[in-house]
Amino acid sequence: MKKYIWTRLLKSIISILIVVSIVVIMLYTLIPVSKIFENDPARQKLKTNYKTVYTYSRLEDLGYLDYYTIGEMCLAKDSQDINACITAGSDENIRVLNEFEADGFTVEKLQQFDEMQGNSIAYRYYGVLELLGNFYKKLIVIDHPFKIHDPKNPDMERGYSIGLDHNNVPAIKCSGCEYKYQLYFNTSFPFIHTNALKLNFGISYPTNAGVPTMDVISTGQGTMDSFEQTFPTGEVLKSPILQHTCKYKYETDHLDQKRFDDNYANCALKYDSPSMIQTSYIFGISSLILAYLISLPYAIAMARNKGKFVDKSGIVLINILIAVPSLALIFFVKYIGFAFGMPDKFPQLGFTNIKSYILPIIILALLTMPSLMMWVRRYMVDQSNADYVKFAKAKGLSKKEISRNHILKNAIIPIVNGLPSSIILAISGAVITESVFSIPGMGKMLPDAIKSTNNNMVITLTFIFTSLSILSVFLGDLLMTFVDPRISLNVKEGDK
Amino acid sequence: MEKNIILSVKDLEVKFKVRDRELTAIRNVSLDFEEGKVVAIVGESGSGKSVFTKTFTGMLDINGRISNGEIYFEGKDISKITDDKDWEQIRGKKIATVFQDPMTSLNPVRTIGYQISEVIIKHQGKSKEEAKQIAIELMEKVGIKDAANRYDEYPFMYSGGMRQRIVIAIALACRPKILICDEPTTALDVTIQAQIIELIKELAKEYEFTTIYITHDLGVVANVADIVAVMYAGQIVEYGLVEEIFYNPQHPYTWGLLSSLPQLGEKGDELFAIKGTPPSLFQEIKGDGFAPRSEYSMKIDFELEPPMFKVSDTHYAKTWLLDPRAPKVEKPKTIQNLHEKMLALTSKGGVYSDRDK
Secondary structure (H helix, E strand, C coil): CHHHHHHHHHHHHHHHHHHHHHHHHHHHHHCCHHHHHHHCHHHHHCCHHHHHHHHHHHHHHCCCEEEEEHHHHHHHCCCCCHHHHHCCCCHHHHHHHHHHHHCCCEEEECCCCCCCCCCEEEEEECCHHHHHHHHHHHHEEECCCCCCCCCCCCCCCCEEEEEECCCCCEEEEEECCCECEEEEECCCCCCEEECCEEECCCECCCCCCCCEHHHHHHCCEEEECCEEEECCCCCEEEECEEEEEEEECCCCCHHHHHHCCCCEEEEEECEEECCHHHHHHHHHHHHHHHHHHHHHHHHHHHHHCCCCHHHHHHHHHHHHHHHCCHHHHHHHHHHHHHHCCCCCCHHHHCCCCCHHHHHHHHHHHHHHHHHHHHHHHHHHHHHHCCHHHHHHHHCCCCHHHHHHHHHHHHHHHHHHHHHHHHHHHHHHCCHHHHHHCCCCCCCCHHHHHHHCCCHHHHHHHHHHHHHHHHHHHHHHHHHHHHHCCCCCCCCCHHHC | CCCCEEEEEEEEEEEEEECCEEEEEEEEEEEEEECCCEEEEECCCCCCHHHHHHCCCCCCCCCEEEEEEEEEECCEEHHHCCCHHHHHCCECCCEEEECCCHHHHCCCCCCHHHHHHHHHHHHHCCCHHHHHHHHHHHHHHCCCCCHHHHCCCCHHHCCHHHHHHHHHHHHHCCCCCEEEEECCCCCCCHHHHHHHHHHHHHHHHHHCCEEEEEECCHHHHHHHCCEEEEEECCEEEEEEEHHHHHHCCCCHHHHHHHHCCHHHCCCCCCCCCCCCCCCCCCCCCCCCCCHHHCCCCCHHHHCCCCCCEECCCCCEECCHHHCCCCCCCCCCHHHCCHHHHHHHHHCCCCCHHHCCC
């Protein structure tokens, strides 16, 4: 069992790496570079050589190429006389440029008329393997006590300590790390958190330019939410600062010094509305619970009374729900709900009003229900035709006992298998419903990111969705071993 | 000698509704089951053997119904029971059934112990602990070694033969008066077949239940049965003690069945088979249902249904050949000295069916 789980995990990680690598290669090699800048208003305002320089430095930020200005080139080639080196046409200048050209760089002279005219730049697009190497090199960020090197604070203590946080809960703190809190507990899921290991997918661009992609989808939305808290200096203040997230700040101002007794003052803030992931999750999970609560008993009743009214009415319902296009169903329910005073757009009443949630949740549940009902009924009916049911009847058990003690336990196996996927993948959001109700969730993130060529965002989402899918299938298989004694997770000799 | 009848069937008729048409699966069958005896019901597939016994436990499929006749059990006409609650007092408790395929008769995701004790708890009102004790005793009785440890195992951990033993244990859990064995050995291999048959035989002695065997294996019949009823197209065409059926069969269909015993085939010759197919049960069958397939049919066989002719006090057959006016016919040569042939086979030991391995 243990061995199986480890091999399975290893296989999962390999599959994730393969998928992400393919996506990285495709995005960086197949999408024309000009496409990336179509949605960048800052670049559109620039003219002449500034535009060229901006373009290359942006591309360097995004990981497309290695880019050098003339000054950087001179430094890189250990030029003794910097002034001569940066002067176009000097011997030193030509030597450096030739060396760069010999290294495979494209050297370009800025042609247009402005103060940069005549200066040279050099760039080199990365090959496929280099792209992948760079991506994985920066993907996993491990925090350690020798991370921060602040010239103004050379005698910084370095090491871990166990102490109390501002809520008087034990936490592992670190001095010298990027984050102050390495391991801490709080009341939000999953209750135990760490800053020691982070995934870095780069920055979002051109939408939400400059913000790390993970932060775009996981930081709260709306306005800042201040709450009363005690700071390390003993100061009690109403502030939106989340102290667990504080990073090392090189330049602290007097406000920071008033609150913090060290340099860890660069903190994330609390917002009053949930993040995109949370928003989609709230809708996904609520609708899932609603769908299961209705579908399971209904489908079981249908199977028990096969061919009778309950069954026939259920089949009619399933047929209607499947036959009606989802968009039509969404608008139909929306207009009915509107007649009952429900808002037809989510932002009208916002996150705090329960009415905002009712219609989307009902719609999402209605969309999940037909297939769920159909399959549960199918499993139940299949099982009730099994020989062991005939034998159970011959044993003198009542229909109810057979259904409860025998059929259900068999029919539930395939349902249990699919359950983790349904729960975990609820975060991927619902594209159409979220668009129709203007819900700020995850649903539109992937199509939007693709449309605006936000490559890093596409990679981030691919990574998240792939890992969660693989994880949830794995969890489903693990769960099956609990409900079906015939299944055990063991590596067989023949599998090697 | 006073006969003790435990189950009595009178003029039973069973109809099934299939796609808006009605077929008659059992046509006016009357049969008495004597207490403590082993009755074997033989006949080809579709002759109504299983349907006939299903009426004793109210297990007819949803589209079937008893359209006529009575079934008396413990002084009550159980053919009129419609409420499942009343059936639950009989099924499993007084009349138990063992089905053909032990591989599928047990619930794959419940423990063996659960499936045995479930019946004991339900029908005998015992507590879980008591039921477990009884179940383990039963498991030992049907030949499961180390029963206490195997109580919590699942069916997939048992072999086919052992599963059938468990099925028998479940069937016997409430000490039923009648055990219906619906082809209990068909799905098992030959050596296990013999063991299971032996087990049922021994348990029948110990628990004193009446056994009804449904089978088309005449080897099994010869080995276990006291009384044989031959069914054809929803009717019992011949009925008698096992010796009478084997050594003095009267109905041409019984002749056919016996002639088809593979053990009687001569090396190099083709095995005997009854020609033709059984009549459609959708139409009313005129005369003797077997007449179109019989070499011995007379004109009257196509016009009038034969009555049950009495051959001896225990032996009856439903064929016009027994009418005094009928011409004298010889039964087929292959089965003429069946007695000697069968003896020759059994003297080598084992069940008849073991012979042709």
